[in-house]
Amino acid sequence: MVSGWAVRLLTLSVVFLASSSLMAANAPTVTLSVDASAAPRKLIHAQMRIPASAGTLTLYYPKWIPGEHGPTGPVQDLTGLKFTANGKALKWRRDLLDGWTFHVEVPAGVSGVTADLDYASPATLQGGYGSGSAATEKLYVVNWNPLLLYPAGWTSDQLTYDASLKIPSGWKFGTSLPVAAHSGGEIHFAPISLTMLIDGPVITGEYLKVVPLSKEGSGPPEELDVAADTPGALAAPSEVWEHWRQLVAQAGILFGARHYRDYHFLLTLSDHVAHFGLEHHESDDSRIEERSLVEEEGRVLAGTESTTVLPTCRLPIMKNQCRPICCGCTTG
Numbered sequence: 001m002v003s004g005w006a007v008r009l010l011t012l013s014v015v016f017l018a019s020s021s022l023m024a025a026n027a028p029t030v031t032l033s034v035d036a037s038a039a040p041r042k043l044i045h046a047q048m049r050i051p052a053s054a055g056t057l058t059l060y061y062p063k064w065i066p067g068e069h070g071p072t073g074p075v076q077d078l079t080g081l082k083f084t085a086n087g088k089a090l091k092w093r094r095d096l097l098d099g100w101t102f103h104v105e106v107p108a109g110v111s112g113v114t115a116d117l118d119y120a121s122p123a124t125l126q127g128g129y130g131s132g133s134a135a136t137e138k139l140y141v142v143n144w145n146p147l148l149l150y151p152a153g154w155t156s157d158q159l160t161y162d163a164s165l166k167i168p169s170g171w172k173f174g175t176s177l178p179v180a181a182h183s184g185g186e187i188h189f190a191p192i193s194l195t196m197l198i199d200g201p202v203i204t205g206e207y208l209k210v211v212p213l214s215k216e217g218s219g220p221p222e223e224l225d226v227a228a229d230t231p232g233a234l235a236a237p238s239e240v241w242e243h244w245r246q247l248v249a250q251a252g253i254l255f256g257a258r259h260y261r262d263y264h265f266l267l268t269l270s271d272h273v274a275h276f277g278l279e280h281h282e283s284d285d286s287r288i289e290e291r292s293l294v295e296e297e298g299r300v301l302a303g304t305e306s307t308t309v310l311p312t313c314r315l316p317i318m319k320n321q322c323r324p325i326c327c328g329c330t331t332g
Contacts (some may be wrong), residue, residue, distance in 0.1 A: 027158040029191065034147050035166045036204065037185070039140035042121040042133075045080075046147040050115060052085075054108040058152040059115070062145040063100040066199060067278045074146050075100050080118035085110040102149070119146045132274025139205030139227040140167070141268055141285060145198050156194040163197060164188045167204045174210060174225025175202040176264045176282035201285045203227050203266040209234045211241045213248045213265075221262040222248045228269035229290055236293035269293065 028051040095101035177200040178190040205227030268287040277286040
């Protein structure tokens with residue numbers, strides 16, 4: 001016989017799952033347009049259209065970022081913030097207790113709020129990870145978290161973002177994010193959850209080399225996307241690229257599986273960006289000195305790339321570590 005408390009627990013579980021599914025189904029889709037055409041001047045513009053109704057709309061600027069070790073969302077570099085609806089400016093204020101939270105007053109008859117912001121990429125190398133310098137005259141590493149806001153009331157998995165990116169004329173790009181359309185410097189990505197958007201950086205640059213790493217038909221596609229400040233930094237000997245091919249081949253043999261749709265090593269070669277390596281589920285974001293691949297002593301740093309792809313091969317064992325979520329998207 002099933003006890004009364006067990007029946008009540010089962011009932012509560014069913015109600016919780018049903019309500020969670022309903023919330024996810026009703027979660028809004030945010031349209032995000034990022035204009036990085038002024039990236040060489042370290043200024044990035046973003047515009048969002050966020051579904052809303054009359055009342056107070058609470059929006060968060062991402063505070064806790066995957067792979068980082070504190071509330072590092074670079075709100076200090078956020079500028080030009082404004083909110084409009086039907087062409088009219090809206091009243092808004094910053095939260096009195098949390099600087100990453102904003103409250104917008106939405107009038108009656110409004111179905112959506114347009115938010116505009118500018119992100120000033122740091123001009124110096126100070127700061128770490130996503131809050132460090134990410135743009136030079138010849139390249140820009142797009143981390144999405146400094147370029148967006150998200151509405152309160154839903155988790156990052158429930159929210160969908162329909163994102164597009166404009167890059168300087170003649171630049172190329174690399175990313176693990178699914179691309180829906182691409183024409184010139186305009187890239188439109190397939191709609192994706194906020195979790196996966198923030199987990200999918202984009203590397204862009206005038207000098208960008210794409211190196212296929214996997215053999216056709218051998219499994220998910222894998223490639224190396226390298227951006228540099230000068231074309232000479234990409235002139236590494238062929239054995240350098242072969243090391244990456246061997247890395248993904250040996251990882252597949254060792255673990256017997258690859259837990260991603262495709263994988264992109266995103267490598268930045270520059271003396272003018274913050275230097276670090278950060279793991280993502282289907283890519284990484286590694287930044288090292290400009291001549292690291294053409295000077296033999298610098299290739300030691302490039303060899304640390306194995307630490308970024310191996311966790312994805314161990315996903316069943318380390319699921320929480322390998323598919324991080326935007327922690328700040330679940331709290332205020």
